[in-house]
Amino acid sequence: xxxxxxxxxVVIALSFAGPVSADNDDGSRGDRDKPVPxxxxxxxxxxxxxxxxxxxxxxxxxxxxxxxxxxxCNLELVGQSRGNGAxxxxxxxxxxxxxxxxxxxxxxxxxxxxxxxxxxxxxxSPALSAPGRTQFGVPVLDLTDPRAPKPTAxxxxxxxxxxxxxxxxxxxxxxxxxxxxxxGGGGPEIDVYDLSGDCxxxxxxxxxxxxxxxxxxxxxxxxxxxxxxxxxxxxxxxYIGDTTNRSYHAVDVSDPSKPKMIASxxxxxxxxxxxxxxxxxxxxxxxxxxxxxxAVADVGNPAYNPINGFxxxxxxxxxARKDHPQIRVISxxxxxxxxxxxxxxPVKINGKPYVIHVDEGGSGGIFGAGWQAxxxxxxxxxxxxxxVDISDEKNPKQVSRVMLETHDPANCAKVLPDLVGLSxxxxxxxxxxxxNKHNATTLACGFFNSGVRIFDIRxxxxxxxxxxxxxxxxxxVSSGSNHPLAGNFRPGxxxxxxxxxxxxxxxxxxxxxxxxxxxxVMKFRKGVWPFPESRTPAxxxx
Numbered sequence: 141x142x143x144x145x146x147x148x149x150v151v152i153a154l155s156f157a158g159p160v161s162a163d164n165d166d167g168s169r170g171d172r173d174k175p176v177p178x179x180x181x182x183x184x185x186x187x188x189x190x191x192x193x194x195x196x197x198x199x200x201x202x203x204x205x206x207x208x209x210x211x212x213c214n215l216e217l218v219g220q221s222r223g224n225g226a227x228x229x230x231x232x233x234x235x236x237x238x239x240x241x242x243x244x245x246x247x248x249x250x251x252x253x254x255x256x257x258x259x260x261x262x263x264x265s266p267a268l269s270a271p272g273r274t275q276f277g278v279p280v281l282d283l284t285d286p287r288a289p290k291p292t293a294x295x296x297x298x299x300x301x302x303x304x305x306x307x308x309x310x311x312x313x314x315x316x317x318x319x320x321x322x323x324g325g326g327g328p329e330i331d332v333y334d335l336s337g338d339c340x341x342x343x344x345x346x347x348x349x350x351x352x353x354x355x356x357x358x359x360x361x362x363x364x365x366x367x368x369x370x371x372x373x374x375x376x377x378x379y380i381g382d383t384t385n386r387s388y389h390a391v392d393v394s395d396p397s398k399p400k401m402i403a404s405x406x407x408x409x410x411x412x413x414x415x416x417x418x419x420x421x422x423x424x425x426x427x428x429x430x431x432x433x434x435a436v437a438d439v440g441n442p443a444y445n446p447i448n449g450f451x452x453x454x455x456x457x458x459x460a461r462k463d464h465p466q467i468r469v470i471s472x473x474x475x476x477x478x479x480x481x482x483x484x485x486p487v488k489i490n491g492k493p494y495v496i497h498v499d500e501g502g503s504g505g506i507f508g509a510g511w512q513a514x515x516x517x518x519x520x521x522x523x524x525x526x527x528v529d530i531s532d533e534k535n536p537k538q539v540s541r542v543m544l545e546t547h548d549p550a551n552c553a554k555v556l557p558d559l560v561g562l563s564x565x566x567x568x569x570x571x572x573x574x575x576n577k578h579n580a581t582t583l584a585c586g587f588f589n590s591g592v593r594i595f596d597i598r599x600x601x602x603x604x605x606x607x608x609x610x611x612x613x614x615x616x617v618s619s620g621s622n623h624p625l626a627g628n629f630r631p632g633x634x635x636x637x638x639x640x641x642x643x644x645x646x647x648x649x650x651x652x653x654x655x656x657x658x659x660x661v662m663k664f665r666k667g668v669w670p671f672p673e674s675r676t677p678a679x680x681x682x
Contacts, residue, residue, distance in 0.1 A: 192213070199610070217611070230307075257282075261659070299320040304322065319369050345396045355399065365385060377419075427450055428484075431479070431482070495527075498525045522546060571586050571682075573681045579673065618658065
């Protein structure tokens with residue numbers, strides 16, 4: 141398999157770049173007077189689990205060499221669809237039955253009472269797929285029965301052949317969309333599908349280039365290139381994260397059959413880059429990331445001005461559809477102990493506003509020399525999520541980092557031998573989701589070699605791990621996986637669990653993808669999750 145073009149695209153794009161529970165039944169914390177630990181407390185696993193044997197998040201070198209058999213704690217696998225594997229991102233649509241409530245939470249684990257859950261995920265570009273592959277594009281899965289996820293269709297329009305990190309659903313308008321992110325940056329096209337009839341069989345509404353001057357909208361000074369993307373919650377605007385041009389673009393999809401670009405913001409004017417983003421509930425704010433990648437010599441240098449983090453943008457002109465809308469900077473949140481910022485999630489926890497920011501590079505970047513530099517500077521060598529208070533949006537304040545023992549620079553000597561011969565995406569984070577953006581209690585993340593991991597964030601200052609599932613390594617690479625990127629696939633080694641994780645409070649389940657294992661559906665051990673206040677309303681998870 142040829143990986144060089146894909147590696148080049150990634151590097152170019154990114155260079156711009158008993159169960160655990162609350163201490164008290166009411167969710168309050170009895171440990172507020174104790175020092176905040178550097179790493180999140182470990183989950184307490186059940187008697188039939190296969191817990192981690194070394195550091196939290198670690199798959200030791202000997203276990204990799206022998207063929208990793210997997211770890212689980214408070215989560216058990218109940219359904220799987222390997223198919224052709226997966227790559228970077230997942231999304232889902234909860235189709236309500238007639239008369240069903242808006243939160244779509246009145247289901248049990250034996251069925252959905254007439255409602256339906258559909259899942260969608262990306263796969264590798266046909267140009268870089270393993271030999272023998274016959275099915276391409278975005279698989280559509282019926283996840284209604286968590287024990288039997290079933291593919292029902294494949295979406296093969298230009299953006300769906302490899303949506304990279306742009307594949308998103310808008311529940312309010314019942315739309316699925318992606319921009320052309322093939323191999324990290326494909327072109328100016330956006331694809332939009334209608335999910336309202338039967339989400340198992342999306343209907344194409346648009347497969348069209350935007351920003352060309354022919355779509356009825358604006359024409360920027362450069363051709364937009366897809367990579368990342370996000371809907372405004374009302375579903376009227378789809379935003380493109382264009383890493384090639386270090387920009388963000390607003391696309392009007394009020395008529396989803398005729399998308400048109402209506403505004404653009406060039407991060408280069410700030411000396412910054414672009415990647416993922418999220419939009420506030422009212423559509424008036426964009427929380428866009430800037431993926432900084434420091435030179436090795438700058439790691440730990442107090443004089444280095446960081447360029448990694450997120451920027452809060454005022455998008456109210458776009459939301460109001462003003463003529464010649466302007467996008468304005470409100471504030472920046474930049475830091476030195478991470479890099480290659482991936483995405484954001486705006487949430488409320490106990491009524492207070494936060495942004496959950498997720499990196500995909502550690503303090504020294506994503507390669508081995510950077511890991512060594514981070515260790516020498518006593519900084520975390522792998523990426524992680526962090527929780528940032530935005531009560532004062534002009535002055536964001538970090539309140540915690542969701543840091544595993546593998547991230548602790550004190551453990552460098554223990555974890556670096558595991559990664560000999562590997563180069564990127566090892567023990568770090570990539571995508572996270574919450575149970576409910578409007579009242580978040582739970583954070584669920586894909587941590588590449590550390591698997592799917594679930595955290596209690598009811599006290600945002602003191603997140604706690606409650607469960608994890610790290611699947612057994614596959615002996616053969618899946619044809620739709622990007623795991624062979626830069627030679628990082630090892631037969632029997634831990635998989636890349638890189639996608640959003642979708643929680644279902646009523647069923648007590650969670651699903652995601654890992655790149656060679658494909659779709660995985662897991663069930664929580666009874667009493668672990670959901671918490672009494674946890675809900676998973678449609679459209680409120682990421």
